[in-house]
Amino acid sequence: MKLSVGKYQNELEMLCSYFHNEKVAERIWQKDYTLWSDKPDEISNRLGWLNSPASSLKLLSEINEFVSSVQKDGFKKALLLGMGGSSLAPEVFRLTFGVKEDYLDLAVLDSTDPASVKYFENNFPVEETLFIVSTKSGGTVETFSFMKYFYNQTLKKVGKEKVGNHFVAITDPNSGLETTAKELNFRKIFLNDPNIGGRYSALSLFGIVPAALIGVDVKNILQLAEAFSFTTKLNNCNDNVSAKLGLIIGLLAKNKIDKLTFINSKKLSYFGAWVEQLIAESTGKIGKGILPVVGEDILEPKQYSNDRVFVHFHLKNENDLNEKINALTNEGFPVIDISIDDYNEIGSEFFKWEFATIVASWVIKIQPFDQPNVESAKVVARKMVQEYKETGKLSELPISCEENGIKITSNFQSSSVRDQIQNFLSQLEKQNQDIPLPYVAIQAYVQMNKNNEELLQKIRTAIQQKYKIATTLGFGPRFLHSTGQLHKGDAGNGLFIQFIYDPEIDLPIPDEAGNDKSSISFGVLIKSQALGDRQALLDNNRKLITINLGKDIQSSLEKIFDCVK
Secondary structure (H helix, E strand, C coil): CEEECHHHHHHHHHHHHHHHHCCHHHHHHCCCHHHCCCCCCCCCCCEHHHHHHHHHHHCHHHHHHHHHHHHHCCCCEEEEECCHHHCHHHHHHHHHHCCCCCCCEEEEECCCCHHHHHHHHHHCCHHHEEEEEECCCCCCHHHHHHHHHHHHHHHHHHCHHHHHHHEEEEECCCCHHHHHHHHCCCCEEEECCCCECHHHCCCCHHHHHHHHHCCCCHHHHHHHHHHHHHHHHCCCHHHCHHHHHHHHHHHHHHCCCCEEEEEECHHHCCHHHHHHHHHHHHHCECCECCEEEECCCCCCHHHCCCCEEEEEEEECCCCCCHHHHHHHHHCCCCEEEEEECCHHHHHHHHHHHHHHHHHHHHHHCCCCCCCCCHHHHHHHHHHHHHHHHHHCCCCCCCCCEEECCEEEECCCCCCCHHHHHHHHHHHHHCCCCCCCCCEEEEEECCCCCHHHHHHHHHHHHHHHHHHCCEEEEEECCHHHHCCHHHHHHCCCCEEEEEEECCCCCCCEECCECCECCCCEEHHHHHHHHHHHHHHHHHHCCCEEEEEECCCCHHHHHHHHHHHHC
């Protein structure tokens, strides 16, 4: 790791000395909760991940036996049903390593958008698909909805005797999913260490079982990660790269350089979504937060404000971004350069960032293992679902403006979509000196496909260039389990553009696995989640505009782009 931190070098060295004198690394491994809080709640029972590499290595024979049995039974595909920490590490493994010959082609379903669910139904024939139902709590509403839907689809095709053979659970002991999996006769139930939080579970069963199914050399990855983990026990910063990384991130955040901007090389680009959740959900609370910025277009140095620190993450032989990185360094921006020899070091990187995140949390004085604001959006969504079950309809948003098939809900009175958007974004020019510089978060409750992503990225880049501020892009409800905590828990410097649409297709969610009776659809669920998060943001005094794109997402997004640029 190479650091270029300019005028903060002296402060970093002083902080390193303090870290050493306070024996912070040692105390982390002793699971000393007083580093972050005066109460042990959700700390003492959340540090099991420190031992994940060693613990998972002990379970490898069981995992390999399971993979062999699945291959023997002729499964060709695996669909992981899960959210947040249960799905992001498997996605990194799949998109980084690909699929080894004769192993299962794995994909992740983490969207309640009906078109997304239908896509996987069409492209993953149930006869040859293994469904991995993955949730720590064992009660995640999205995960259970997916499970019930695909259980019923599989039941119709293969019959009651064989349906359980297509399902495997990864969960905590004594969870609701463990009970359900036993009742439905799942072929395998993996019980994870309950002392590991979701976003810290990459090297536990939640990450390693899916990785093994696609043929990743998990033994090598875990051995390298275990060897690396020993460096995090050292109190001397110069020997503990993870601690140093956390200290510099925390130090810069205290100085309002809180936009941690990842410039990942092409081959490691998928690491971003995992690290985004880890940092945002760990640090974004009680009016503080480090905003991870992933997937932004790389611009000229003059296009950035002074709230940026850049992380260049790449393979040693990937140098195509060096010129742009050097330009940022020469302009005086803090730059952290991290390179790895090959993909097998990804496990060590998971561990490095997990450790760095809890060290950064120590620096900025927050508790990294809880997520106090996540529940607020769920509460409102549940209330809306209940209302729908009782009345057969969802509450409608008041419309501030309707034009060309686009409906906008905002605090501004204007009949023009352009004026609505310009008025909303003009708030970026009124900066509060007491809090970090603003950012714009695009929250898109649409299908996560190439066309939608490209158009949303165009809008994002136009805002980034015009206002010289940090931008993020998240697909709902996926981001609710990632950056959603920070959106509601940080200093309140975010502006939120929420996109929803009117689905042309909808799919029923079975009330119970094995029974077609349904009282709610995926379309109702995702709308409830969007409206629930909207209300939670407003309850936390966040600046928000909701844009209903109607039925033609592509055309409406093009119109929005024209209004922004």
